[in-house]
Amino acid sequence: xxxxVRFTVNGDTIDTAIDVRATLLDFIRxxxxxxxxxxxxxxxxxxxxxxxxxxxxxxxxxxxxASLEGRAVITIEGIGKPDALHPLQAAFxxxxxxxxxxxxxxxxxxxxxxxxxxxxxxCEAISEKMSGxxxxxxxxxxxxxxxxxxxxxxxx
Amino acid sequence: MVKSIGAPHDRIDGIPKVTGGxxxxxxxxxxxxxxxxxxxxxIAAGKIVALESASAEATPGVVAVYSHLNxxxxxxxxxxxxxxxxxxxxxxxxxxxxxxxxxxxxxxLTSPEIYFAGQWIAVVVAESIEAARHGVGxxxxxxxxxxxxxVMNDEKDDWIEPTFFFGADMQVQRGDAPKTRHxxxxxxxxxxxxxxxHQPMEPSATTAYWDGDDVTLFDSTQGVVATREYVAQSLKxxxxxxxxxxxxxxGGFGSKNQVWPHQALAAHMARALxxxxxxxxxxxxxxxxxxxxxxxxxxxxxxxxxxxKIRLLQHISRVPTSIQGGFFEPCGLxxxxxxxxxxxDVRHRVSRKNIPxxxxxxxPGETPGSFALESALDELAHTLKMDxxxxxxxxxxxxxxxxxxxxxxxxLLECYxxxxxxxxxxxxxxxxxxxxxxxxxxxxxxATTAYPAPALPATVKxxxxxxxxxxxxxxxxxxxxGMYTILAQTVADELGLPVSQLEVRLGDSSFPNAPTAGxxxxxxxxxxxxxxxxxxxxxxxxxxxxxxxxxxxxNESIFSLLEREAIPEVVVEGTSxxxxxxxxxxxxxxxxxxxxxxxDEEIGRIRVSRVVSALDCxxxxxxxxxxSQIKGGIVFGIGMALxxxxxxxxxxxxxxxxxxxxxxxxxxxxxxxxxVIFIDKPDTRFNEFGARGLGExxxxxxxxxxxxxxxxxxxxxxRSLPATxxxxx
Numbered sequence: 022x023x024x025x026v027r028f029t030v031n032g033d034t035i036d037t038a039i040d041v042r043a044t045l046l047d048f049i050r051x052x053x054x055x056x057x058x059x060x061x062x063x064x065x066x067x068x069x070x071x072x073x074x075x076x077x078x079x080x081x082x083x084x085x086x087a088s089l090e091g092r093a094v095i096t097i098e099g100i101g102k103p104d105a106l107h108p109l110q111a112a113f114x115x116x117x118x119x120x121x122x123x124x125x126x127x128x129x130x131x132x133x134x135x136x137x138x139x140x141x142x143x144c145e146a147i148s149e150k151m152s153g154x155x156x157x158x159x160x161x162x163x164x165x166x167x168x169x170x171x172x173x174x175x176x177x
Numbered sequence: 178m179v180k181s182i183g184a185p186h187d188r189i190d191g192i193p194k195v196t197g198g199x200x201x202x203x204x205x206x207x208x209x210x211x212x213x214x215x216x217x218x219x220i221a222a223g224k225i226v227a228l229e230s231a232s233a234e235a236t237p238g239v240v241a242v243y244s245h246l247n248x249x250x251x252x253x254x255x256x257x258x259x260x261x262x263x264x265x266x267x268x269x270x271x272x273x274x275x276x277x278x279x280x281x282x283x284x285x286l287t288s289p290e291i292y293f294a295g296q297w298i299a300v301v302v303a304e305s306i307e308a309a310r311h312g313v314g315x316x317x318x319x320x321x322x323x324x325x326x327x328v329m330n331d332e333k334d335d336w337i338e339p340t341f342f343f344g345a346d347m348q349v350q351r352g353d354a355p356k357t358r359h360x361x362x363x364x365x366x367x368x369x370x371x372x373x374x375h376q377p378m379e380p381s382a383t384t385a386y387w388d389g390d391d392v393t394l395f396d397s398t399q400g401v402v403a404t405r406e407y408v409a410q411s412l413k414x415x416x417x418x419x420x421x422x423x424x425x426x427x428g429g430f431g432s433k434n435q436v437w438p439h440q441a442l443a444a445h446m447a448r449a450l451x452x453x454x455x456x457x458x459x460x461x462x463x464x465x466x467x468x469x470x471x472x473x474x475x476x477x478x479x480x481x482x483x484x485x486k487i488r489l490l491q492h493i494s495r496v497p498t499s500i501q502g503g504f505f506e507p508c509g510l511x512x513x514x515x516x517x518x519x520x521x522d523v524r525h526r527v528s529r530k531n532i533p534x535x536x537x538x539x540x541p542g543e544t545p546g547s548f549a550l551e552s553a554l555d556e557l558a559h560t561l562k563m564d565x566x567x568x569x570x571x572x573x574x575x576x577x578x579x580x581x582x583x584x585x586x587x588x589l590l591e592c593y594x595x596x597x598x599x600x601x602x603x604x605x606x607x608x609x610x611x612x613x614x615x616x617x618x619x620x621x622x623x624a625t626t627a628y629p630a631p632a633l634p635a636t637v638k639x640x641x642x643x644x645x646x647x648x649x650x651x652x653x654x655x656x657x658x659g660m661y662t663i664l665a666q667t668v669a670d671e672l673g674l675p676v677s678q679l680e681v682r683l684g685d686s687s688f689p690n691a692p693t694a695g696x697x698x699x700x701x702x703x704x705x706x707x708x709x710x711x712x713x714x715x716x717x718x719x720x721x722x723x724x725x726x727x728x729x730x731x732n733e734s735i736f737s738l739l740e741r742e743a744i745p746e747v748v749v750e751g752t753s754x755x756x757x758x759x760x761x762x763x764x765x766x767x768x769x770x771x772x773x774x775x776x777d778e779e780i781g782r783i784r785v786s787r788v789v790s791a792l793d794c795x796x797x798x799x800x801x802x803x804x805s806q807i808k809g810g811i812v813f814g815i816g817m818a819l820x821x822x823x824x825x826x827x828x829x830x831x832x833x834x835x836x837x838x839x840x841x842x843x844x845x846x847x848x849x850x851x852x853v854i855f856i857d858k859p860d861t862r863f864n865e866f867g868a869r870g871l872g873e874x875x876x877x878x879x880x881x882x883x884x885x886x887x888x889x890x891x892x893x894x895x896r897s898l899p900a901t902x903x904x905x906x
Contacts, residue, residue, distance in 0.1 A: 040305065040307050042307040042310075042311070043305075043306075043307055047306050047307070050204075051206060051305070051306065054206065055197070056197070056200070056201075056204035056206075057196065057197015057198065058197070059201070059378070059379070059427070060203065060380070060457075061378050061379070061380070061460070061837075062380075062460040062836065062837050063459065063460065064460065064836060064837070064838070066460070066836060066837035066838045067378065067460075067837050069378055096197070097196065097197035098196070098197050100196075101195075101196060102196065103192045103193075103196055103198065106192070106195065106196070110195040110196060111195075113191075113195045114187050114188065114191035114192070114195060115187065117187070117188065117801050117802065117804075117805045119188075119191075119194055119195070119657075120428070120657030120658070120659075120802075120805055120806065120809060121377070121378065121379065121425075121426060121427045121428040121656055121657030122190070122193075122194030122195075122199050122425065122427065122657065123201065123377070123378040123379040123427025123428060124378045124427075125194050125195055126197045129195060145846075148845045148846045148848075149845075149846045151845040151846075152844040152845045152846040152847075153844075154845070155378065155837060155842060155844060156378065156845075157375075157376060157377050157378050157428050157430070157842060158378075158428055158657050158805075158809045159808055159809035159810075159811070159812025159813065159843070159848070160805060160808075160809070161812065161843070161844075161845040161847075161848045162808065162848060162850075162851060163805065163808075164845065165845065
């Protein structure tokens with residue numbers, strides 16, 4: 022069964038009939054072909070599929086795409102471009118905040134919320150608030166360093 | 178121009194990875210592509226007596242259902258010895274004494290027999306992920322259940338004594354019959370490590386499509402060449418007809434080191450259906466269909482003089498393998514090499530269990546083995562009331578006594594010295610429970626790590642283009658290691674070009690052969706090949722009438738030379754030899770971990786507050802990516818020490834925690850300060866760069882350093898991992 026839904030993804034209006042069983046993750050990956058958002062577990066346990074929904078970080082594997090009526094979704098592709106990186110993206114490269122890169126989109130989308138969080142001002146607090154995003158390569162200290170740099174430079 | 182090798186260089190694959198542009202296997206979607214999802218067995222032993230797929234097949238969007246009932250005919254999916262030999266099932270089988278009971282390896286969908294819970298018994302192919310999932314839920318299966326065993330029993334099990342594995346005899350006895358002499362102190366304990374799951378963030382996936390007789394696989398593997406060979410054998414096509422592409426791999430840690438059936442199955446289904454097929458493992462499949470590190474039990478006996486000189490080392494490991502496979506943890510490897518006891522007794526016993534086939538997992542053998550060995554050394558140090566670091570210094574292995582060879586290079590003592598200094602190691606015996614800070618008990622622990630430095634032949638192709646670009650191609654993969662970057666650094670230095678003018682292309686079996694990214698061998702295999710390619714390039718340019726030497730001024734001339742001679746492109750290849758020829762040396766990396774833990778005993782909370790690791794891995798090509806890799810290894814060690822544990826249901830023998838909510842891996846807040854120090858002394862007898870690999874050496878020893886620190890803090894000795902709050906309370 023399909024249902025008609027209208028919402029935006031990275032500013033583009035989506036107005037289409039969607040399989041009611043499709044998660045937001047599968048919809049943006051398979052239908053919109055925005056594959057920067059990753060499927061790590063499909064159960065809301067790893068954070069690799071994190072996107073912004075109305076400005077808040079959200080696990081796209083736990084949301085039905087059909088439930089997005091009127092919402093605004095931002096994915097990693099809507100953050101920065103190779104020749105115009107978002108400061109967080111540049112900081113992730115500078116601090117080597119990833120190895121295999123598979124969790125990175127989710128980390129950056131999560132970090133976008135954390136850099137705007139007035140309660141996340143110490144490494145410990147950032148570490149805590151980034152703990153929903155798993156990184157098996159173990160880049161955690163570097164992820165915190167990257168976020169700290171963007172926060173302290175106030176470039177966002 | 179500043180040398181690139183040895184300088185901290187940002188990853189050159191950074192931009193695609195932070196912008197979502199890096200294409201992993203499941204990111205590929207082709208015209209008409211289908212999606213496949215597998216169904217797992219719910220029983221651990223027995224057989225399928227009925228499998229009803231009609232309602233699954235009738236589900237809208239479902240295109241096909243494959244099981245043992247039809248896969249042979251519909252997919253030409255056949256179990257054969259030649260295929261088994263190339264599979265993950267076969268690794269280790271040759272270590273088992275040949276006899277009538279030699280297992281045949283397991284291949285899903287070839288028989289109704291069930292060997293472990295979670296075994297794939299059917300695969301549904303559909304037009305969408307949603308339809309495939311729906312179809313899987315509508316298959317009905319009836320089983321005949323047999324008794325299963327997933328727990329080792331010292332007395333009741335049929336123990337097998339394997340012979341030769343990982344380059345070492347699995348049954349080694351040196352010196353007299355093990356016994357403790359008058360005046361010696363000894364410890365004798367049993368240590369246990371749990372089943373561990375690799376769980377790389379990217380679930381393995383294969384997207385296969387056919388173009389006439391040629392098949393291309395977008396795959397998630399550490400080794401595209403080995404995968405091509407397996408898939409070609411399975412399809413019964415020449416390997417030239419198979420191309421495997423893994424430009425980006427979302428972590429592997431061993432789970433993608435061997436070749437697993439799904440990689441071929443996707444190609445078989447795509448051939449049968451005439452459409453591209455993507456088969457992606459679920460997170461549960463990652464626990465059950467791509468290997469794991471098995472649980473182990475290890476008896477260690479150490480006997481030493483009063484001054485700490487170890488006379489006897491006995492290390493007997495009891496480890497499982499699967500019913501049909503061969504891999505087992507060779508826990509005793511480091512005990513053969515470290516500490517140089519006159520009397521050595523290192524043995525392995527293996528028992529077959531209803532578990533999936535185990536597979537290499539980041540420092541297989543060394544990791545669980547070093548937990549037992551390095552814990553036992555700490556116990557000995559406490560028995561002697563001696564600084565555990567001093568005990569290790571007194572037993573420094575000045576040569577490899579097992580192989581009766583000198584080390585090519587061994588700076589372990591320097592690791593001890595620099596690590597201890599950076600950590601502010603006490604440098605005296607610290608009795609347990611002697612440091613309290615506020616509500617927390619504080620403890621310090623250390624351990625040695627060691628890992629071999631292998632190398633295999635590799636070939637790198639270099640294409641110099643008149644437009645001012647050099648392209649480097651090899652089939653090696655970058656699974657997060659930094660291979661893209663260090664290859665660029667190497668060629669940049671050899672040709673005197675900036676890294677920005679280089680393009681590195683990896684993970685494609687149509688590129689020249691390179692070994693699988695595993696066992697810390699890629700750096701030493703691939704970089705010398707890249708250098709050879711650069712030398713060939715210079716020779717070729719010389720033939721064109723111009724010699725070329727890399728100087729700051731020559732950047733333009735190398736390309737203007739091509740322009741002048743009207744040559745659009747010069748293509749050369751370079752091949753490395755693998756291990757040095759005619760050597761009589763042992764090539765190893767060494768290191769030492771120093772750990773501080775803080776324990777709140779009221780609630781049993783354990784914090785690894787500080788880790789300093791000093792490592793001798795030869796010359797470091799890129800300190801930035803190398804440091805990250807070692808930190809990652811230490812994070813694995815922290816997970817092993819404190820939380821990771823695959824658990825089986827005692828009645829149904831199913832793996833309970835086949836997901837990332839119940840199988841705990843470290844999260845960001847679990848990780849404190851980690852400092853990595855490299856000795857950075859080149860091992861020039863190993864290769865011209867003096868570089869050894871370092872993907873694994875961060876893991877061995879870390880868990881023992883942590884539990885040793887826990888003993889120092891609390892007086893409680895943890896001999897069975899993980900050290901949870903419950904273990905301390």
